[in-house]
Amino acid sequence: MVNNEKYDENQIQVLEGLEAVRKRPGMYIGSTSIRGLHHLVYEIVDNSIDEALAGFCESIQVIIHKDNSVTVIDDGRGMPVGIHPKMHIPTIEVIMTVLHAGGKFGGGGYKVSGGLHGVGASVVNALSEICEVTVKRDGHIWYQSFSRGKTVTPFGKIGNTDDHGTIIHFMPDEEIFESIEFEYDTLSQRLRELAFLNKGINIKITDERYEKENQFHYEGGIKSFVEYLNRNKGKIHNEPVYIEGIKNTTSVELAFQYNDTYNENLFSFANNIDTVEGGTHLVGFKTALTRVLNDYAKKFGFLKENDKNLSGEDVREGLTAVISVKLTDPQFEGQTKTKLGNSEVRGIVESIVGDVVGSFLEENPTVGKSIIEKGLNAARAREAAKKARELTRRKSVLESTTLPGKLADCSSKDPSECEIYIVEGDSAGGSAKQGRDRRFQAILPLRGKIMNIEKQRLDKILASDTIRSMITAFGGGVGKDFDVSRIRYDRVIIMTDADVDGAHIRTLLLTFFYRFMRDLIDLGHVYIAQPPLYKVKKGKIEQYAYSDDELDKLLIEIGGKDSSTDIQRYKGLGEMNPEQLWSTTMDPSGRVLLKVSVEDAMAADEIFTILMGDKVDPRREFIRENAKRVSNLDI
Helix, strand or coil: CCCCCCHHHCCEEEEECCCCCCCCHHHCCCCCCCCHHHHHHHHHHHHHHHHHHCCCCCCCEEEECCCCCCCEEECCCCCCCCCCCCCEEEEHHHHHHHHCCCCCCCCCCCCCCEEEEECHHHHHHCCCCEEEEEECCCEEEEEEEEEEECCCCCEEEEEEEECEEEEEEEEEECCCCCCHHHHHHHHHHHHHHHHHHHCCEEEEEEEEECCCEEEEEECCCCCCCCHHCCCCCCCCCCCCCCCEEEEEEEEEEEEEECCCCCCCCEEECCCCCCCCCHHHHHHHHHHHHHHHHHHHHHHHCCCCCCCCCCHHHHHHCCCCEEEECCCCCCEEEECCCCEEHHHHHHHHHCCCCCCCHHHHHHHHHHHHHHHHHHHHHHHHHHHHHHHHHHHHHHHCCHHHHHCCCCEEECCCCCHHCEEEEEEECCHHHHHHHCCCCCCCCCEEEEEECCCHHHHHHHHHCCCCCCHHHHHHHHHCCHHHHHHHHHHCCCCEEECCCCCHHHHHHHHHHHHHHHHHHHHHCCCEEEEEEEECCEEEEEEEEEEEEHHHHHEEEEEEEHCCCCCCEEEEECCCHHHHHHHHHHHHHCCCCCCCCEEECCCCCHHHHHHHHHCCCCCCCHHHHHHHHHHHHHCCCCC
């Protein structure tokens, strides 16, 4: 890792001050929720990754301490330690206390960088009760400490060393964050992702609170990433296709592999940033793949001259792909940096992918045949699904006469105030219909078993009466045609019993929404109702508890359990009369609703594959690992 680029105080450019961060933290880290809390770690780790991209860092260590403070250690060059030429204070102080100060603006510090806004270290400092920087560089150990964006101790030498690197220790500020309890699994997932995207780097995470640790190192890079994503799926071909190329100053790395599912999973990154909205690199890949596979199908007779081409949707069925580009001047669309906008990248990716995939298919005819046959089956299913969708759409005129027979609709026609309860069984459905507020609450009872859509194509799914009822009631379509702006209810609330069957139904419904109405979840329209587990009656007073902890507290409040205390454990929603169901579970002034969100698309895909897929061993392992977290298990 030899690189003679100079990186010192002259590369650190200053754009503006730090004042606004503590006032409006959400502008800089997204939110002050658990998501924003984790963002602090990512900002510091991104700086270490930038050192790795520049060729100077081989290992990164993240430690979560018992007090929920975090230390990030890297073996890069170490932050510059000289006096800043314009600010006339130590450069470390500039990096830590001035917003938009970093080596990423003038092009002299870093050629390729992920933390492009240069806000990382200073924002973490501003939002931390304690922030300490230790630098090993130029034969010495240097140290400075800060608090809530302000300097606490002067910068200076505290020892000598032959090592090099940066150590940042910070304690998130409880005045800012809703919680400072880091989630080990969430941090692990992102660090694993970074190790895949930067092959050869060593990343270690240690959690001193629970004595856990993980080490990530992948010489295979994103090829290993695709193998990891597909590990619980049946593969169409054993080895992922791996492509690596460079044009001008843009490097492209791509790996893909087909599996026997009916979903596509495409993940795209630019300079290690997860471009969840895609962008020009993803468009280039999709265009090249569709063109090459159609050319191949025609050349070898899978498609006749007059046959319609396979669509992009057809050729991506069952595809898992990761594309990672690294470029010197990326343009991201939007504040969230989730869509790559560089127009030239599309052509670069298209050219590199087109050449390599074409050669690969010709050299591996068995794999080529399997992929094309999967695409042809997908095309036939797409035509069948199109006809079924048109039938569903014809039925989904917003007049109540054409809505599903079991649906008890609400009187309001304003979607923004309407909500629909998806209820398990006719008994609970009856109580819910009687107890609801008819003006804005609709009830759709589910009849019979819900199909496990994880194992089915859309044409088969649309044959299910239960699923057709939901599609028609919601009014937004399904699959690629789903349009969240057309839905008839702002809130879709799943209301099932608090037992094993209820949990299974919830998982089946969430799998369907995730796979075929994704925006419903992504845009925050799906909720899970929380009915009480217990009714406690003492004398004439009735109270409800929603968990075992709440029951214990309630019993203490009423003076303990005695012969006059009656505790009823609800086995199902049907045991409640309409008034009880309204007051405990449906009344907006007192109910508890859990909003369903997807923090990490990869983790969600993996969980749905494990829980609803064909393979038993991964499911057994998942249950064994997560059994300790289960509450309210009804056996």
